[in-house]
Amino acid sequence: MPFVDSKGVQLYYEEAGAGVPIVFVHEFAGDLRSWEPQLRYFSRRYRCIAFNARGYPPSDVPERASAYSQAIAADDIAHVMRALGLRKAHVIGCSMGGYAALHFGLRHAPLARSLTVVGAGYGSDPDKRARFLRDTDTLARRFETLGTPEAIRAYQVGPARVQLQNKDPRAFREFCAAFAEHSALGSANTLRGVQARRPTIFSLRRGLARLKVPTHIVTGDEDNQCLDPGIFIKRTCAAARLTVVAATGHAVNVEEPDLFNRMTDDFLALVDSGRWRPRDPRARPPA
Amino acid sequence: MPYASSGGIKLYYEEAGQGIPIVFVHEFSGDLRSWEAQMRHFSRRYRCIAFNARGYPPSDVPGAVSNYSYAIAVGDVAAVMRHAGVARAHVIGCSMGAYCTLQFGLAHPRRALSLTAVSAGAGADPATRAQFIKASAASARSFLEEGLGPAIAKARAAPNRVQLERKDPGAFREFLERYAEHSALGHACTLRGVQMRRPTFQSLRAKLARLKVPLHVVVGDEDDGSIGPGLFLKRCCPAARLTMVPATGHAVNVEEPALFNRLTEDFLALVDSGRWRPRDPRALNPSTMAKKS
Numbered sequence: 001m002p003f004v005d006s007k008g009v010q011l012y013y014e015e016a017g018a019g020v021p022i023v024f025v026h027e028f029a030g031d032l033r034s035w036e037p038q039l040r041y042f043s044r045r046y047r048c049i050a051f052n053a054r055g056y057p058p059s060d061v062p063e064r065a066s067a068y069s070q071a072i073a074a075d076d077i078a079h080v081m082r083a084l085g086l087r088k089a090h091v092i093g094c095s096m097g098g099y100a101a102l103h104f105g106l107r108h109a110p111l112a113r114s115l116t117v118v119g120a121g122y123g124s125d126p127d128k129r130a131r132f133l134r135d136t137d138t139l140a141r142r143f144e145t146l147g148t149p150e151a152i153r154a155y156q157v158g159p160a161r162v163q164l165q166n167k168d169p170r171a172f173r174e175f176c177a178a179f180a181e182h183s184a185l186g187s188a189n190t191l192r193g194v195q196a197r198r199p200t201i202f203s204l205r206r207g208l209a210r211l212k213v214p215t216h217i218v219t220g221d222e223d224n225q226c227l228d229p230g231i232f233i234k235r236t237c238a239a240a241r242l243t244v245v246a247a248t249g250h251a252v253n254v255e256e257p258d259l260f261n262r263m264t265d266d267f268l269a270l271v272d273s274g275r276w277r278p279r280d281p282r283a284r285p286p287a
Numbered sequence: 288m289p290y291a292s293s294g295g296i297k298l299y300y301e302e303a304g305q306g307i308p309i310v311f312v313h314e315f316s317g318d319l320r321s322w323e324a325q326m327r328h329f330s331r332r333y334r335c336i337a338f339n340a341r342g343y344p345p346s347d348v349p350g351a352v353s354n355y356s357y358a359i360a361v362g363d364v365a366a367v368m369r370h371a372g373v374a375r376a377h378v379i380g381c382s383m384g385a386y387c388t389l390q391f392g393l394a395h396p397r398r399a400l401s402l403t404a405v406s407a408g409a410g411a412d413p414a415t416r417a418q419f420i421k422a423s424a425a426s427a428r429s430f431l432e433e434g435l436g437p438a439i440a441k442a443r444a445a446p447n448r449v450q451l452e453r454k455d456p457g458a459f460r461e462f463l464e465r466y467a468e469h470s471a472l473g474h475a476c477t478l479r480g481v482q483m484r485r486p487t488f489q490s491l492r493a494k495l496a497r498l499k500v501p502l503h504v505v506v507g508d509e510d511d512g513s514i515g516p517g518l519f520l521k522r523c524c525p526a527a528r529l530t531m532v533p534a535t536g537h538a539v540n541v542e543e544p545a546l547f548n549r550l551t552e553d554f555l556a557l558v559d560s561g562r563w564r565p566r567d568p569r570a571l572n573p574s575t576m577a578k579k580s
Binding site: 139280 | 529
């Protein structure tokens with residue numbers, strides 16, 4: 001099985017296709033298999049790389065939470081790219097992976113051709129911050145004490161997951177089955193090291209205002225915790241465009257693969273053709 | 288030329304195709320020609336009807352403001368449907384027409400198969416309401432005193448129109464040329480009677496929360512005045528779904544016709560198949576976890 005080394009931690013990856021590279025970064029409740037509809041589609045024209053984050057077997061599962069953080073997650077993307085000899089790639093991430101893609105863009109801008117950030121924003125709303133931290137801690141303890149299949153029972157039918165369950169029960173079953181295979185220790189450490197401690201989207205204002213990398217923010221209209229952060233990024237960052245997908249929850253790429261692939265294809269083609277431009281200054285919203 | 292009569296006022300309309308009817312309701316700065324890309328696409332499977340609002344020739348242009356209001360505009364949609372022998376239709380409106388579409392759904396829920404509201408919301412935000420009224424009043428005066436010129440100059444550089452200019456200069460030119468053919472009197476009356484006096488979304492909250500008609504709200508991510516109202520509609524109305532289109536300004540159907548047609552087609556097919564459902568109540572849980580059952 002193919003692995004890359006990220007400062008001593010082995011990260012499992014898969015590859016498909018040839019051409020301009022795309023790196024896919026998965027969400028907390030998923031793994032590289034979440035990107036299957038994207039790998040099948042984009043490998044026709046791109047070199048697609050998807051990897052499992054640390055904590056997600058077959059990648060290594062470091063035992064201490066201190067080996068996990070938002071910055072480490074962003075740097076893991078850079079290590080994967082370096083190990084595969086990629087100088088520049090489109091980076092596409094969902095949720096936790098969306099945060100990682102965004103931080104990758106902020107920390108390693110010269111390595112990013114573009115950023116696609118799906119469903120990022122959980123834990124950003126100041127009014128709901130305390131609840132988010134409480135939920136995250138509860139979930140981490142469930143992983144530690146109950147094991148993965150029992151720990152995820154309530155989470156997998158959360159308010160931004162029921163849309164997938166209603167729309168595509170087959171995909172939902174697959175999502176739950178793959179989720180249940182995750183490492184309890186890796187999931188708990190990810191929650192404590194990455195999720196609970198990452199900066200909120202709103203705290204990234206200065207970096208986002210200066211970001212020059214073409215960025216596509218994608219959010220479901222029923223993924224309530226991501227709507228305001230998405231609009232904030234759009235208004236703060238002239239390089240950002242925002243798509244909100246109708247009647248859709250968290251993992252838009254899993255829930256609406258056709259539409260997501262089509263819109264992503266349009267966005268990547270715009271960037272690769274050299275025709276992408278940031279927001280017209282005449283279109284700036286009133287301060 | 289085909290006209291429908293609404294309380295003695297003649298409304299010009301065009302038709303294309305056969306099947307389940309769709310009625311298109313245009314925006315303030317447009318007319319039925321704004322829907323050309325939709326008429327061509329949807330007439331393959333639907334009976335498409337687009338009409339010019341009162342105040343937009345060749346429809347009549349009554350000279351008294353009392354002949355214009357949001358309620359009269361809703362009645363005009365019903366009159367066009369009656370004239371065409373249409374009992375129920377998908378109603379699709381943009382901006383002023385989207386507001387009218389929503390009010391049509393509230394007033395005549397049994398006559399609406401679905402509602403598509405593109406870029407509704409100018410003047411809906413309570414924070415900028417006073418400013419909106421003031422600007423509209425000034426604009427109405429200007430239409431009467433100086434004609435269409437100043438408004439067209441303003442539209443040319445509007446923060447939610449420059450996207451079209453950049454993406455599709457030909458469509459932008461066409462938009463401005465058609466605007467120049469409008470009636471200045473009709474615009475002044477429409478501003479004074481319809482735009483400035485219509486109730487805000489906030490004041491419709493209780494009615495919107497009860498709306499059972501499938502509703503698709505569509506906004507551009509750079510149409511700043513429509514984003515807040517779009518979110519408001521999604522959050523207060525379980526029948527609403529919200530699409531935000533990236534790098535896009537006001538008239539999404541003109542600016543991104545391929546995407547708009549595709550999304551609209553999916554929505555109409557969902558409704559026509561009987562498989563449409565309102566928002567799942569479980570999706571409103573404030574926690575990321577499901578409630579304990």
